[in-house]
Amino acid sequence: MSKVCEICGRRPHTGHQISHSAKRSGRWWYPNIQRIRVKLPNGQVRRMKVCTRCIKAGKVQKAVS
Template sequence: MANVCAVCGKGVVTGFQVSHSHIRSKRTWKPNLQSVHAIVNGTPARIKVCTRCLRSGKVQRVS
């Protein structure tokens, strides 16, 4: 899947955009994914990771 974090599995969430007059229309919230070089199973690879996982140190980046 395209918009999914490789570490935590965070993905797209759907819901309603609600106006002041309470007219509802469908919308999506997408995770803030960054494409990074990281160590995966001992080898460097390019993966999509959410910024929460990057900030918390769950990903070992390749320098």
């Protein structure tokens, strides 16, 4: 499953995990992606992968079941 928000395009980022002895190893940070039912502007209901930041900001309208 791809970890990309369909609204804002947020995707995983890379960086280093640094230990106490300053050794570095690669690691990933993933956005919190949720698969929710979204009501589109034309009235259609569709499942989308959306990050929680977009849900909290009100960029999508959840569909009631």
